[in-house]
Amino acid sequence: MTAPTAPYLSAVSRRAQEIAPFHVMELMARAAALEATGHDIVHMEVGEPDFPTPAPVVEAARDFLASGHVHYTSALGLPRLREAIAGFYQEHYGIALPASRVVVTAGGSGALLLALGALVNPGDEWLVTDPGYPCNRHFIRTFEGQAKAIVVGPENRFQPTPEQVASHWTAHTRGALFGSPSNPTGTVLRGHELRGLTEAVESRGGTLILDEIYHGLTYGGCDESVLTYSQQACVVQSFSKYFNMTGWRLGWLIVPEAFIRPVEKLAQNLFIAPSTPAQHAALAAFLPETRAILEARRTEFRQRRDFLLGELLRLGFTIPAQPEGAFYIYADISAFSGDSFAFASRLLDEAGIAATPGLDFGNADPARYMRFAYTTNLERLAEGIARLEKMLGR
């Protein structure tokens, strides 16, 4: 019998070879190993809310499941849920959106897969930000496109400008994929910025995809959707973050009229349909009693942000752009280290704190930054800060 490994490594597609893993996974594995030997770890690396799914949503799922009739839905999702999502745009943003343009997906990930699958041809260039959500460039790579990074920094709150879109645009550019609130920086695009980016992309014949999966989780700032400024943009959204439904794997995609049919064909073939129990659960996500729970949690997220932001500044971190949304603070660590990966390692080993080094979000200046997630309660955040203070000898 021949060794199975050798011939098969070469069979792995270039795509799969080139796609980078999450570097934080290595740290998380070490964190888990430390926990297994009795160490206490403060988790500030996790990109999901610590809250349980709101009770009305859970109850809706349990009620639906009682019958056991858990069959496929149509590929675009339950009509009632598509209408509920469209209604949410009317109610929350004042945007009249036909339910036909709402595609229910397997999480924000499924929405990105369908949008980029329906838009990216091999060799096409798509603009993304550095730093940004790391999977974005891998989705583009998956469909043989090329992600072209716009390096964004503190000078514009880590968000791209129309001028940058113009200067990065080539004959091969077909669109842009940006995010607001941003992961990893938590910064939010204002209305005039959304309008400017829309015009910059669409005047060049391109498509703008806006990742709005952290919408709802903003703290006093703007919470405008790109749909206010364009009916031709695509919006990626999710029940994971604001709605606290990560594990259900449910999200949605808003597409222009002309994309509905191509996206439906892709969805039929690649997914068949999104999860039926998750869709029935999500029907309860827009109920007033659920929204009340979510708004109370948003208040708590804001308190955590305020606490963590103040404490990191007090300890000597630089926070170059005010984090206004999501549940992340992107901190400049140069006062302590020139290597965020080594610093993250030291944080874990010496202080029992897990946090994500910049390396997972881009290549421009990753050694300078770390992402701290406030997806754990105030008491634990305070414990983390106390340990950090001790480690830094402040």
Place this chain on the structure above:
Amino acid sequence: MTAPTAPYLSAVSRRAQEIAPFHVMELMARAAALEATGHDIVHMEVGEPDFPTPAPVVEAARDFLASGHVHYTSALGLPRLREAIAGFYQEHYGIALPASRVVVTAGGSGALLLALGALVNPGDEWLVTDPGYPCNRHFIRTFEGQAKAIVVGPENRFQPTPEQVASHWTAHTRGALFGSPSNPTGTVLRGHELRGLTEAVESRGGTLILDEIYHGLTYGGCDESVLTYSQQACVVQSFSKYFNMTGWRLGWLIVPEAFIRPVEKLAQNLFIAPSTPAQHAALAAFLPETRAILEARRTEFRQRRDFLLGELLRLGFTIPAQPEGAFYIYADISAFSGDSFAFASRLLDEAGIAATPGLDFGNADPARYMRFAYTTNLERLAEGIARLEKMLGR
């Protein structure tokens, strides 16, 4: 304001333009319209079991959900579920399979997406069968590969042979994706055939992917997995069919050792993780009480197959290969029509029967065949046969 449609149709990727819709959807829409106006339709087009999810599986999900803690799992799935699936291979097939090679996925669709994403480079050729599961060629197309059809017919029970693999193999061929039990024909590959196909593909340096999503649903024939004959093949499996869990969107992929890491990276980036409630539900799928329910249902599927097969033969259809598994009968309609699409239309309008024309399964000889699914109970099947008999004037 400019019309949104014109510029955006050109933005749709070639991939999305080329992927074909399911033709049966058009018929299903007409069937739904007929039902809405009070007509009774016998559904023999549906590719999912009519049974509810087994009660122990539903109860496991409801118990899990009670806490509301529905967070992400690891990208490859819950370790306990991966072990349960590996245990199923030991128990059911006598195959020792390390749980590390089990990847839990978003349905069989997610398994196909990950397997082909990890294997297909642009321009690569992959062998598939015609007729076969229509999405197979679209998954390959999605990753810019080319599906090359092996036309299979009654002479070999609609299954490919090693000789056909040899004659279709070119310098660009990288593998083959076959299915057993087959959709749409229900025919099953025997052990020596699995061995022959494995050798034909692997001796040429290719990878064999076996779609085994209808495994468990066989009626007296062989139920061997390709894993008995190769540790280098990939297996696509699902909780949808035998386990009656379609709407949960859960399946699995077995990969050789060397593919685990590339598939994990793809899964992290494209899916994050499979549905958490579905995974907890599936932990109960292998319980003895669940298996007892499923085996009783298998007996019922067999009774339906026996009934429908006998009746279709009696009415003058030709069934050129004995359907031994899944829940499909692929019937030659040439005694009645030379155009299965027109015949399907007539069946719907004149007899109130929905069934799937061959066109959805390939291009070789689709006008000659229709797929009848026995995913409705014996009483309804009998009603359908009575109507069919009347329509045919027999």
